[in-house]
Amino acid sequence: MTVLDYVDQAMYLGLRATGQAAAMQCVWVYEHAVDIDAVRRFHRNFGNGLWGRCIERSAVPFGRHRWVRAVRPPTDIDIETRPRPRGELGGWIDERAVLPVDPEWGPSWHLGVLPMTDGSTALCLTMSHCISDGGGAVATILDAITGEIRDFGYPAARSRTRGRAVVEDLKQSRRDLPDVTRTLATAGRIARRRFRDRPVRSARRTAAGREFDDSRHVAVPTVSVFVDLDAWDGRAAALGGNTYSLLAGFCARLADSMGRRAPDGKVSLIIPINDRADIADTRANAVQLASVRIDPAQVCADLSDARAEIRQTLATLGETPEEAEQLLPLIPFMPRVAVRRGAEMAFNFAEQPVSCSNMGTVSSAVARLDGTDAEYVLMRGVDQHVTRRVLEQRHGLLTIVSARVSGRISLAVVGYAGGAVETRSALLDRVERTLSDFQLTGTVV
Numbered sequence: 176m177t178v179l180d181y182v183d184q185a186m187y188l189g190l191r192a193t194g195q196a197a198a199m200q201c202v203w204v205y206e207h208a209v210d211i212d213a214v215r216r217f218h219r220n221f222g223n224g225l226w227g228r229c230i231e232r233s234a235v236p237f238g239r240h241r242w243v244r245a246v247r248p249p250t251d252i253d254i255e256t257r258p259r260p261r262g263e264l265g266g267w268i269d270e271r272a273v274l275p276v277d278p279e280w281g282p283s284w285h286l287g288v289l290p291m292t293d294g295s296t297a298l299c300l301t302m303s304h305c306i307s308d309g310g311g312a313v314a315t316i317l318d319a320i321t322g323e324i325r326d327f328g329y330p331a332a333r334s335r336t337r338g339r340a341v342v343e344d345l346k347q348s349r350r351d352l353p354d355v356t357r358t359l360a361t362a363g364r365i366a367r368r369r370f371r372d373r374p375v376r377s378a379r380r381t382a383a384g385r386e387f388d389d390s391r392h393v394a395v396p397t398v399s400v401f402v403d404l405d406a407w408d409g410r411a412a413a414l415g416g417n418t419y420s421l422l423a424g425f426c427a428r429l430a431d432s433m434g435r436r437a438p439d440g441k442v443s444l445i446i447p448i449n450d451r452a453d454i455a456d457t458r459a460n461a462v463q464l465a466s467v468r469i470d471p472a473q474v475c476a477d478l479s480d481a482r483a484e485i486r487q488t489l490a491t492l493g494e495t496p497e498e499a500e501q502l503l504p505l506i507p508f509m510p511r512v513a514v515r516r517g518a519e520m521a522f523n524f525a526e527q528p529v530s531c532s533n534m535g536t537v538s539s540a541v542a543r544l545d546g547t548d549a550e551y552v553l554m555r556g557v558d559q560h561v562t563r564r565v566l567e568q569r570h571g572l573l574t575i576v577s578a579r580v581s582g583r584i585s586l587a588v589v590g591y592a593g594g595a596v597e598t599r600s601a602l603l604d605r606v607e608r609t610l611s612d613f614q615l616t617g618t619v620v
Contacts, residue, residue, distance in 0.1 A: 176457060177329060178347060179230065179240045181503035183459040187230055187240065187278060187305050188506065196559040197304035198276055199312055202268055202297060202399075203544050204551040204620065209288075209296045213545040214252060218286050220319035221300070222248040225307045225457065228329050230279045234340035237507045239347050242457070243332040247281030258290040264297055264620060265599070269397055271299040272557045278305035298544060308460045309534055309554065309576070310449045316541055318454075327457055354504040361501050393563050395572060395591045396602040399553050400610070400617035401583045410613055416478025418579070419533060421613070423467065423481050424474030425586070426531040426575050429609040431471035433592040435527045435573055441468045443528040446485075448492060465492050466528075475612045527570045532556065534578035542581050552580040553620060555587030566591050586617070 179187070190196050222245065231243040259267060271287050284302040291297065302312055318325060335343065411421035427442040436442050444467045451461035465488050469481050534554055542549045555576045566572055571592040578585050590602050603619065610617055 177241045177243070179242065180458045180460075181506050183305070184240050185503065185506045186460060188509070190278070190305060193565075194560050195562075195565065196276070198272060198557050198559055199302045199304055199309060200268065200272060200553075200555050200557060201300045201302075201312065201316060201541075202551075202553040202555075202620075203542065203549040204264070204295060204297050204553075205545070205547075206295045206550045207547070209298070210545040210547070211252075211254075211288075214286075214288065214298065216322075217319045217544055218249070218252050220322060220324065221284070221286075221315060224315050224318055224325035224327065224454075225311045225459075226284055226302070226315050228306065228327070229281055229283055229332065230305065231332055232279070233344045233507070234335075234337060235344045235348065237348060238344035239351070239507055242327075242329050243334070244329045245281055245283065246332045249282040249285045253285060253287040255287070255289045258292045261291050261293050261295060264289070264291065265397065265399065267297065268299055268399075269394065271301050272397075273394075273559055274301065275559075276301060276303040278303045295550075298549075304460070304556070306459055308447070308451075308462055309532065309556075310451045310461065311459070313534070313537060313541060313554075314454055316544075317538060320540060320543055320546075325454065348507075351504060355508075358502060358504040391563055392560055393566055393591070395558065395561060395566070395589055396596065396599045397555070397557070398588045398590075398599060398603045398606050399555065399620040400586045400588070400606060401551060401553075401620065402586065402610070402615055402617045404579060404582050404584055406615060407584050410615055411478065414474075414476070414478040414613075416482045418584070420478040420482035420485055422533055422575070422577050422586075423469055423485060423531060424471075424478050425609060425613065426529050426573075427469035427471040427481070428474055428612055429575070429588070429590075429605060430527075430529045430573055432605045432609060433571065433573065433590060433596050435529060435571060435592060436471065437468070437527065440472070441470050443468055444531045445528050446488075446531050446533065448489065463492055465489060530556070530574040532574070532576045534576065536579040539581050548581060551583070551585075551620060552578070553585045553587055554578045555589065557589060567593055571596075 186197070227245050228242045229245045231241050233240050267289050274285060276283050276285065283306045284300065287299045289297040289299070307315070407421065408418060411417050414421070416424065423444055426444055430436060430442045446465040446467060447462040448465050449461070450463050451458070467484055467488050469484065474481055539548070542552045556574055572590060574589040576587045588602065588606055590596055596602050596605065
């Protein structure tokens with residue numbers, strides 16, 4: 176399928192409307208020599224399948240965008256010429272995170288290599304979230320490692336004449352018309368209810384009372400920690416939970432320490448659930464979003480309530496579509512200001528939600544980028560070009576991505592709380608204290 180799914184078009188339009196880009200990173204740390212020739216083979220192979228494509232805009236203003244073959248893939252690996260101390264690894268990963276990736280003009284991904292003074296080597300793959308989600312990225316990484324080349328048959332960019340593109344896109348819009356008509360009726364009902372229930376609002380200000388007029392980009396603090404799997408699973412079992420509820424408990428407890436909670440004291444977690452059937456599913460973001468509310472006061476002593484809450488939420492997921500989901504067919508018609516405000520509807524930032532992404536158990540083959548097992552594999556999500564104004568308006572930010580790979584669970588934390596957590600050291604302190612609350616320790620990267 177070459178036409179973008181509505182969710183994927185919404186993510187792309189959000190990027191263009193706000194300038195804020197969602198990206199993903201996979202990091203390998205080798206404590207033995209790396210086969211650079213094998214890394215170059217991986218680099219060539221990765222630019223196929225889902226990552227061998229880019230987005231081409233519709234020829235009509237209200238049309239559906241399409242997938243085409245990548246117009247500008249990375250030309251080579253970016254190898255640092257000067258080795259850095261191991262303690263600078265986290266900073267280097269952050270540097271790679273802000274290098275541009277563009278889903279339309281390319282390159283939509285890039286691979287960097289950092290030799291370190293202790294003899295270890297790090298490799299960092301940074302990818303645009305508009306091209307694929309974590310599940311699609313892992314599948315493509317595994318294909319690139321094993322040499323599996325997939326061709327989804329995307330046409331070349333700008334291969335249609337202007338006239339043909341207009342005709343085809345108008346036909347697509349006509350096919351979408353029944354969905355759009357039904358959605359307009361739904362949108363009317365939602366708008367009337369929201370107008371009736373709207374709160375009285377005053378101008379939003381910071382705690383200091385000044386207007387939100389700070390448009391400077393902020394380097395949001397990040398921390399990455401590895402915990403031994405046996406210790407993690409043992410602690411989960413001792414608390415009456417499992418790996419999923421322990422992760423939810425960790426997220427809730429960390430959020431609580433940052434003052435990130437709803438008015439009732441609970442923490443709202445947004446948990447992406449993989450909805451990709453197989454590698455033939457070419458949607459960029461094939462996930463459903465589950466919303467779970469966790470009491471942070473209980474999780475360090477008993478995870479049974481958190482486990483039951485997650486189980487119940489997953490059992491009913493999809494039964495009642497969310498409002499934002501119901502409005503997706505209107506995405507091609509939305510002006511930029513509506514796209515910018517759409518995130519408020521989808522995520523309800525007033526509740527100060529926490530993004531809790533669990534990649535689950537990932538095949539150990541993902542650690543073999545050069546054919547040998549990396550000692551550490553880390554996966555994380557980052558937002559590029561975030562302004563202080565956005566952070567303050569959204570009451571800060573907390574995102575945790577975890578993955579179970581080769582005997583360890585990784586916890587990649589991205590967090591900001593104005594006046595409390597604005598530096599890496601402040602975030603690290605809270606992460607370590609939260610692990611200690613669960614009687615766990617970790618190795619910091």
